[in-house]
Each structure stands twice: as structure tokens, then as C-alpha cells.
Amino acid sequence: MPVASSSRASKRHRRAPSSDIEEDGPSQARPRQEEEDVEMDEEEQQPRRSKKDKKRQANQDDSDAEPNVDDEDVPVPEIKDQPLDRVTGQKVHGLAGDWAVLRDKVHSQSYNFVREVGAAVAEFTEGEKGEKALNTVDCLMRELLDTEQELNSHEQALDDIYNRISRGDEIVGVTDVYEKLVKEKLNAYNSKTSRQKYAKSDPYQKFKQAIYEVHHPDTAMPPVVDLIPQEDGDVSDDDDDEVQIGGVTQDYKCPLTLTILDDPLTSKQCGHSYSAFAIKEYLGPNRTKSKECPATGCHKLICLNDLEEDKDLARRAKEAARRERAREEDSDDDGEVIE
Structure with missing residues (x-):
């Protein structure tokens, strides 16, 4: 019996440290584990925050940074x-x-x-x-x-x-x-x-x-x-050596038909103009065959290839014809005798 009791006592004595560890262990390990969990959470959240704030932080760092004096002193080569x-x-x-x-x-x-x-x-x-x-x-x-x-x-x-x-x-x-x-x-x-x-x-x-x-x-x-009008700086007519061309009268009549130009064609050789149908009939179908210009006093040789349309002259010829008709009508009205 004494031996048995001694054996149980020794067993109880050996269990005591383990029970103490079990009682003390959870209280000490739990805070340490919580700290580790918080640190891990912060590490997991840190990349998220850095993605959102990375650009903002970089801009702030750049604005807070002092200018680099060395960069300002770098000489720029002159390119002529x-x-x-x-x-x-x-x-x-x-x-x-x-x-x-x-x-x-x-x-x-x-x-x-x-x-x-x-x-x-x-x-x-x-x-x-x-x-x-x-x-x-x-x-x-x-x-x-x-x-x-x-x-x-x-x-x-x-x-x-x-x-x-x-x-x-x-x-x-x-x-x-x-x-x-x-x-x-x-x-x-x-x-x-x-x-x-x-x-x-x-x-x-x-x-x-x-x-x-x-x-x-x-x-x-x-x-x-x-x-x-003459101005200061103009030479007088006596001192002007250049011959001033004047006396020009615009003739809107065809030298062939002697009527107002119709669809006029102008010669590049002499500058005279003709009604299209009249000059084409005069020169014939061969575009390179030349004949003397039909204008009075002109001896230039012309061909169909020398002629070109002159739409501006055509408009002016029509206006001249209209003015001529208007003058004739006014002349007839003035000649009427009123009884």
C-alpha cells in the first residue's frame, strides 16, 4: 500500500507541470497568434493600398523633392x-x-x-x-x-x-x-x-x-x-521716254461676218478674234493647215490649233450688243414726231 500511494503521488507530481503548461499555454499563445494575423493582414492589404496610392505618392514625392542643381547646369548644345x-x-x-x-x-x-x-x-x-x-x-x-x-x-x-x-x-x-x-x-x-x-x-x-x-x-x-491723276513722283509727259499706247477701240465684230462675235475664238498668233462657226469654215477641217488672218491689215498665218475660246470676250460682246440695241431704241424714240 505505501508503495502504491507513493507511485500515485509521483504520477500526480509529474502531471502538474503539464497541467500548468496547458493552463498557461493558451493565454500566452493566443495574443502572439493574433499579432501574427494582424501583421499578415497588413501585408496582404499593403499591395492594395500601394496600387491605389502609388501614383499619388510618386507625384507627391516629386513635388516635395528639391530641384537638382546639377541637371540645371547641364549645357545644351547650340544647333545653328x-x-x-x-x-x-x-x-x-x-x-x-x-x-x-x-x-x-x-x-x-x-x-x-x-x-x-x-x-x-x-x-x-x-x-x-x-x-x-x-x-x-x-x-x-x-x-x-x-x-x-x-x-x-x-x-x-x-x-x-x-x-x-x-x-x-x-x-x-x-x-x-x-x-x-x-x-x-x-x-x-x-x-x-x-x-x-x-x-x-x-x-x-x-x-x-x-x-x-x-x-x-x-x-x-x-x-x-x-x-x-498725276502725283508727286510722276514724270511729266515731256520727260517720259516711254510711248504710251492709246487710241484703242474694242471691236466686238467678227472680221468675217462683220456682226457681233458669236462664241468667239481668239488667235494666239495675232490676238484677233472671230466667230467660231465663221473661222472654222474659213480655215477648213485640217487643224494644222495655215491661212492668213482675215482681219484687215493682219498678215499673220493662223490655223485651228492656234485658236482658243475666250469666254470673257463672249460676255463682253453680248453686253456690247445689248448696249447697241438700247442706243438704237433710244434714237428711235427721240426721232418720233408727236402730233
Whole structure:
């Protein structure tokens, strides 16, 4: 019996530490496990937060960062304008052609339109009101000519640069060179008087002719220079060595039919115009066979291939025919005897 009790006592003594561990173990391990779980949760959530805030944080870091003095002191190499070569010169020549196309496209139709307006104003408006209206149209025509000259200055400047490149000249700073050339040409044009600007202009001469023949039918128009007031800088007629061509009368009659031109064709050889059906019958079907121009005093040889349509002349011929009929009707009305 004593042995048995001693044995049980020893067993109870050995269990005591294990029971203590079991009682103390959960209380110590649970907080440690919770801390580990919190740390793991934070690690799992950290990538999510970093994805959302990564860009914002980077921007904030950049804004808070101080400027790098070394970066500001890095020298930037100076790249000078390179001289134009012949290949680039061809492109410059192409740009000059673009200016020419723009100039022709804008102004060719505008000149015809203003000329028709001027003739209409001259015919249907009289007195002081008519004179004021004609002055307005005249100013419009001159503004068109000034605009054409401005476009022409750009074209000429590019042509000058192209010619210098073709000669082998070195052109550096092409933009400054181009602007300087344009400015020089415009200043030279603007320094001229009205006679010097417009008297020799073909569109302006046709404009004045259209108005003059309304006011003075069947009368030759004097030189255009005589229709423009003289200004300071104009030479006197005695000092002018150039012969001013005047005495031109626009003839709208076909030299073959002696009637108003119908669907006129104009010769590139001599400038005379004919009714289409009449000149085709005169020259025959062979387009290259030449005959002498039927206009009085003209001995140029022409063929069908030399003829081209002249729609502007056709319009003016119709207007001339209408004015002639109107004058005949007015003459008949004046000749009536009222009893």
C-alpha cells in the first residue's frame, strides 16, 4: 500500500507541470497568434493600398523633392541653322510655284467680276451718285492689284532664294532671308505712285476700257495713264521716254461676218478674234493647215490649233450688243414726231 500511494503521488507530481503548461499555454499563445494575423493582414492589404496610392505618392514625392542643381547646369548644345542645299532648293522652287497658282486662282476670276460690275455701274448709274460708285469700284480693283503684288512678292522672294542656291551661294537663316526679301519688294512697290502701279497693268487697262466704252461708244480710249491723276513722283509727259499706247477701240465684230462675235475664238498668233462657226469654215477641217488672218491689215498665218475660246470676250460682246440695241431704241424714240 505505501508503495502504491507513493507511485500515485509521483504520477500526480509529474502531471502538474503539464497541467500548468496547458493552463498557461493558451493565454500566452493566443495574443502572439493574433499579432501574427494582424501583421499578415497588413501585408496582404499593403499591395492594395500601394496600387491605389502609388501614383499619388510618386507625384507627391516629386513635388516635395528639391530641384537638382546639377541637371540645371547641364549645357545644351547650340544647333545653328544649316545652309540650304540643292535638294532643299527644289522644294523652295516648288513653294514659289504654289504662290503663283494661288495668285492666279484668286485674281483671274475676281478681275473679270469687278470689270463687269464697273461696266454695269457706268451704264445704269449717272450723275454724282454714279461717279461716287465708280470711284468705289475703282478702289476695289486697285486693292485686288495690291493683293496680287503682295502674293507676287512672296513668289519672287522664293525664286530669288532658289536662284542663289542654284549658283552655289550658302544661305543660312533662310526664314530671316525670306522675310527680308518680301519686305524689300513690298516697300519698293508701295513707294510707287498710282500711275506707276496701275497704268501698265493689263487687268486695270481692261477695267478702264469696259467703263470708257460705256460712256464713249465708238470712241478710242486714251492711254490709261491719262485717266489717272498725276502725283508727286510722276514724270511729266515731256520727260517720259516711254510711248504710251492709246487710241484703242474694242471691236466686238467678227472680221468675217462683220456682226457681233458669236462664241468667239481668239488667235494666239495675232490676238484677233472671230466667230467660231465663221473661222472654222474659213480655215477648213485640217487643224494644222495655215491661212492668213482675215482681219484687215493682219498678215499673220493662223490655223485651228492656234485658236482658243475666250469666254470673257463672249460676255463682253453680248453686253456690247445689248448696249447697241438700247442706243438704237433710244434714237428711235427721240426721232418720233408727236402730233
